[in-house]
Amino acid sequence: MTKMLVSIRDLTLRLPSGGRTLTVLDGVSLDVARGETVAIAGPSGSGKSTLLGLVAGLDAPSSGTIVVAGVEVTRLGEAALARFRRETLGYVFQSYHLIPTLTAAENVGVPLDLAGVAGAAARAAELLAGMGLADRGHHYPAQLSGGEQQRVALARAMALDPPLLLADEPTGNLDSATGAAIVDVLFALNRERGTTLLLVTHDAALAERADRVVSLRDGRIAGEQRRAPALVP
Numbered sequence: 001m002t003k004m005l006v007s008i009r010d011l012t013l014r015l016p017s018g019g020r021t022l023t024v025l026d027g028v029s030l031d032v033a034r035g036e037t038v039a040i041a042g043p044s045g046s047g048k049s050t051l052l053g054l055v056a057g058l059d060a061p062s063s064g065t066i067v068v069a070g071v072e073v074t075r076l077g078e079a080a081l082a083r084f085r086r087e088t089l090g091y092v093f094q095s096y097h098l099i100p101t102l103t104a105a106e107n108v109g110v111p112l113d114l115a116g117v118a119g120a121a122a123r124a125a126e127l128l129a130g131m132g133l134a135d136r137g138h139h140y141p142a143q144l145s146g147g148e149q150q151r152v153a154l155a156r157a158m159a160l161d162p163p164l165l166l167a168d169e170p171t172g173n174l175d176s177a178t179g180a181a182i183v184d185v186l187f188a189l190n191r192e193r194g195t196t197l198l199l200v201t202h203d204a205a206l207a208e209r210a211d212r213v214v215s216l217r218d219g220r221i222a223g224e225q226r227r228a229p230a231l232v233p
Helices: 048-055 078-088 104-114 120-130 146-157 176-193
Strands: 004-017 020-033 037-041 063-068 089-092 164-168 196-200 212-217 220-226
Touching (some): 004 048, 004 196, 020 048, 020 196, 020 220, 037 048, 048 164, 048 196, 078 089, 104 120, 104 146, 146 176, 164 176, 176 196
Parallel strands (some): 037 196, 037 212, 089 164, 164 196
Antiparallel strands (some): 004 020
16 A cells, blocks of 8 residues: 555646636645645645645646545546545535535435445434534534534544545634634544545644645745654653
């Protein structure tokens, strides 16, 4: 089994914009090892969220390749992409993206039902309990706080225990205390399950907890910093 879970090579995305061509990403190459935590940082408009969406196969690049868990995402058709996303990754958005007409338990159960998992309701309840929401499964998103909604979204993203978790500004809509609690959950998933974490953030404190911080600027990788090893007394 290869050590690298994600391999991105010469990724470029150009889009038409007002009669000219806008280069959103420009020759980005990046590897992410299995079990690694990597934060993508940079100013607004640098291409961070776009990069995450391309890794998930939500958009197609103009050129370059993305290989995730041995699958070349950039070659997949729609049906294969849907299967790849279901089996390989979980995605957490800044704005939660919960289905408002479904309860918390039903939201978590969606990927389980789509995958035909037996005992989906019991599994959803177990996942919510693991997020500290055992008594909130019957509540609808509008009845939950922002932090609770994000924990429901995390439970849903991890429902099928994917090897890769993508998180796009997961604390962006939360106050600092609630955001810190969500960060703790993200890194606990990495420690306890070995989940590879690739996240986009403006939060310097969050980025510093990752094994690596990759900085984007104007669609290019502008720098990379590895977390200093802990000092042993």
